[in-house]
Each structure stands twice: as structure tokens, then as C-alpha cells.
Amino acid sequence: MWDKREKKHIGKHDLHPESLMMSYGYQPEWSEGAVKPPIFQTSTFVFNTAEEGKAFFEIAYGLREKKGDETLGLIYSRLNNPGLEILEDRLTIYDGAEAAAAFESGMAAITTAVFTFLRPGQVVAFSEPIYGGTEYLFHEILPSFGVETVPFPAWEGREGLESVLDEAKGRRDRLAMIFIETPANPTNHLVDIRDCAEVARASARDDRKVLVAVDNTFLGPLWQHPLQHGADLVLYSLTKFVGGHSDLIAGACLGSEDLIAQVKATRTFFGSMAGPWTGWLLLRSLETLKLRMTSQMKNARYVADFLADHPKVERVHYLGHLGEGDPGFETFHRQCVGPGSMISFEVTGGEEAAFRVLNTLKLVKLAVSLGGTESLAEHPGTMTHSDIPPHERERMGITESMIRLSVGLEHPEDLIADLSQALDEA
Numbered sequence: 001m002w003d004k005r006e007k008k009h010i011g012k013h014d015l016h017p018e019s020l021m022m023s024y025g026y027q028p029e030w031s032e033g034a035v036k037p038p039i040f041q042t043s044t045f046v047f048n049t050a051e052e053g054k055a056f057f058e059i060a061y062g063l064r065e066k067k068g069d070e071t072l073g074l075i076y077s078r079l080n081n082p083g084l085e086i087l088e089d090r091l092t093i094y095d096g097a098e099a100a101a102a103f104e105s106g107m108a109a110i111t112t113a114v115f116t117f118l119r120p121g122q123v124v125a126f127s128e129p130i131y132g133g134t135e136y137l138f139h140e141i142l143p144s145f146g147v148e149t150v151p152f153p154a155w156e157g158r159e160g161l162e163s164v165l166d167e168a169k170g171r172r173d174r175l176a177m178i179f180i181e182t183p184a185n186p187t188n189h190l191v192d193i194r195d196c197a198e199v200a201r202a203s204a205r206d207d208r209k210v211l212v213a214v215d216n217t218f219l220g221p222l223w224q225h226p227l228q229h230g231a232d233l234v235l236y237s238l239t240k241f242v243g244g245h246s247d248l249i250a251g252a253c254l255g256s257e258d259l260i261a262q263v264k265a266t267r268t269f270f271g272s273m274a275g276p277w278t279g280w281l282l283l284r285s286l287e288t289l290k291l292r293m294t295s296q297m298k299n300a301r302y303v304a305d306f307l308a309d310h311p312k313v314e315r316v317h318y319l320g321h322l323g324e325g326d327p328g329f330e331t332f333h334r335q336c337v338g339p340g341s342m343i344s345f346e347v348t349g350g351e352e353a354a355f356r357v358l359n360t361l362k363l364v365k366l367a368v369s370l371g372g373t374e375s376l377a378e379h380p381g382t383m384t385h386s387d388i389p390p391h392e393r394e395r396m397g398i399t400e401s402m403i404r405l406s407v408g409l410e411h412p413e414d415l416i417a418d419l420s421q422a423l424d425e426a
């Protein structure tokens with residue numbers, strides 16, 4: 001039997017996450033000595049005996065407790081698949097999570113997790129601005145299932161959260177989840193995870209847990225580890241940095257064995273698990289994750305410094321430029337390992353100027369999404385965040401002149417040359 005704990009160190013020496021990305025969760029002797037796990041492109045698995053099939057189903061459907069070191073055998077690829085299990089084991093490493101569940105998209109991870117833990121009559125508080133798909137889920141879908149969804153402004157932090165909870169009588173007594181995205185997209189506002197965890201613990205009762213769920217897509221899993229700051233669930237669009245090559249859509253939910261077992265049970269019936277091919281691409285991506293995210297972060301610093309000095313740039317929103325006294329400075333230093341590679345900046349001349357810059361860029365591609373090897377730029381006001389009413393958008397700090405930039409792996413001098421010629425047209 002493969003012992004997870006044994007494989008994380010050599011003698012007394014703990015192995016680093018980047019070393020584990022090539023080997024953890026897989027042994028070549030399982031697959032004819034293949035150094036890489038093959039793609040198990042199969043819908044179903046043959047049982048050795050009827051008794052074995054019966055035992056696997058008893059565990060899969062929770063009909064009885066596991067005996068000793070008994071594990072769930074392979075049944076059917078909607079429930080489990082070797083590639084998916086290896087991927088999930090590796091996904092736990094950087095975040096220090098007990099367990100992970102992988103999905104065919106970030107939205108599949110978010111919706112499956114939310115429907116696992118929320119019930120009619122309960123309340124979920126969520127930070128704004130938040131990813132458009134999540135916003136739609138909270139504004140349009142959950143209320144139709146009787147879940148009350150309450151936004152709070154990311155930039156008001158704990159006070160904002162406490163005040164929306166106190167706004168309506170009995171709201172705090174029905175609170176079941178605090179869902180945050182930090183840093184917020186596209187403004188890079190930070191939400192303090194520790195504060196949210198304290199509010200959650202204080203609002204919980206013996207018969208009602210309050211979970212803190214963090215969408216960690218922007219900084220994770222390298223530069224922010226929400227579980228260490230009191231979060232219960234970590235959510236990812238693996239489409240972004242983890243996939244990292246803009247060639248797949250996937251997601252994940254991480255947390256304790258107990259919580260992830262519940263999420264996986266829902267996933268079995270929603271059918272939202274990642275498929276074998278997606279899982280295999282992600283295993284390949286994970287091997288270079290640290291290299292990519294580190295280079296992207298270095299490049300972003302050069303680019304952000306260039307933008308901050310440029311006469312046609314009014315404001316740069318970049319975590320690496322937070323100074324003492326700035327809102328978020330203290331949270332950043334306690335909560336984040338690095339500033340990542342997402343930058344938003346505002347040009348002089350409003351939407352027209354921003355569009356001219358976007359239309360003039362040559363190396364940087366004009367596209368939504370982020371975290372890939374190539375740099376991407378977009379206009380949040382008319383693209384990713386266009387469904388937010390204009391006055392709300394302004395209140396969140398998403399202005400007409402704002403451009404969001406995901407910095408890739410190109411040479412920083414080339415990126416700066418491209419931005420420089422484009423800003424000349426602003």
C-alpha cells in the first residue's frame with residue numbers, strides 16, 4: 001500500500017513542493033515502469049470478483065465504515081480515475097491541504113462546493129468585486145433556491161462584513177458561509193482571511209458551522225495559502241496559473257478530509273469531475289508551476305515599475321507597490337508570500353485611450369483570462385465586468401480607463417517596449 005506520509009521526506013529531510021510535483025502520488029511499477037502516469041482513458045474498471053465490486057460500492061456510497069487501511073477501489077470514471085487521484089494528491093501539496101477535489105472548470109468547483117454546504121434559508125456573505133461567474137451564481141441562482149446572498153465591499157474589510165451581517169435581524173444566526181476572493185479582480189483589493197475566519201467562528205453555533213471559502217486563483221498556490229490563515233475551503237480556477245498555458249479549463253476545491261469527502265459526494269452526482277485528459281495536462285503543468293509563477297512575478301515587477309513612472313498612466317494597482325499606510329499593506333505582509341503577476345492600471349483619457357492602448361499592443365494579446373505563459377490584457381469595464389451596473393462598477397474602483405494585465409513569460413524588456421509604443425497612442 002502506498003503511504004502518502006512516507007513519500008514526503010527522505011529520512012528527516014522534508015521535500016519541497018516543487019520536488020514532489022514530479023513524483024508524489026504515483027509509482028512507475030503501477031504502469032510498466034512508465035516514468036509518467038499514463039492517461040487512463042477509460043469510463044469503467046473491471047472488478048476481480050463480485051465481492052470486490054460490492055465492497056467498493058459500500059465504501060463509495062458510505063454504506064459502511066472503511067476497515068483498517070481499506071481504500072476506495074476503482075469503479076467508474078465519474079467517481080474516480082487513477083489520473084484524477086494522482087492530480088488531487090499533488091494539488092494538496094502547495095496549500096498544505098488534507099484533501100483536494102478536481103473539476104472540469106473553476107465554476108464547477110465553486111458551484112459544487114457551494115451546493116454541498118448551503119441550504120434554503122441559510123445566508124452566504126461574499127466580497128465584491130468577485131469573479132463574474134461567481135457573482136451570477138450568488139445574485140441569480142442561489143436566491144432562487146432560497147439561499148440569501150449578501151455582498152460586502154472588499155475594501156471595507158471586517159467592518160464591511162460585520163455591518164452587512166448586522167443589517168437584518170437574525171441574519172447572523174443563519175450565516176453558513178463567508179465566500180471571498182482575494183486579491184479581488186481586477187482592483188487587487190485584499191480581503192483579510194483571518195478576520196473572516198474570526199467572524200465565522202464567532203457566528204457559528206454547535207448545530208451550524210460557518211465555513212470560510214477563499215477563491216485563491218490570483219495568487220495561489222504559490223503566493224497565498226488560505227488554509228494557514230483560518231480558511232476552511234480553497235477554490236481554484238486551474239484554468240489560470242496552475243494550467244498556465246491557456247489550453248485547458250479546470251478547477252479544484254481543497255480542504256480537510258471531512259469537507260472534501262462531502263464535496264466529492266456532491267460531485268459524483270453533479271458529474272462535474274475533471275476528465276482524464278484534462279487531469280494529465282494539469283500534472284504536466286504542475287511540474288513547472290513554481291518556475292512559471294516565479295518568472296511571471298519577476299516580470300510583473302519590472303512592468304509595474306515602468307507603468308508607475310509613465311506620464312500617461314494615472315494609477316497602478318499592483319500588490320508589490322503597497323506602501324506602509326496603504327489599505328491592505330498589513331494584510332498583504334501577513335497573508336501573502338509574494339505580489340503575483342496581475343496588474344491593473346488606469347490611463348489618462350478614459351475608455352477611448354484605454355482602447356487605443358489595447359488595439360496597439362503587439363506582443364501582449366487582447367484577451368480575457370489570465371495566468372498563462374503569454375501576457376494578456378483586457379478592459380474590465382466593457383469585458384469581464386461589463387454586467388455590473390456602471391455606478392456599482394465605479395464604486396468598486398473599476399473605471400473606464402482601467403486595463404487589466406496578466407504578465408507572462410516574455411522577456412520583460414520586450415513587454416515594456418510593447419507597452420511603451422502602445423501608451424504613445426493613448
Ligand SMILES: *Cc1c(COP(=O)(O)O)cnc(C)c1O
Binds near residue numbers: 105131236240
Ligand atoms: C476564471 C476564474 C473563475 C472561473 O473559472 P473557470 O475555470 O473559467 O470556470 C473563478 N474565479 C476566478 C478568480 C477566476 O479568475
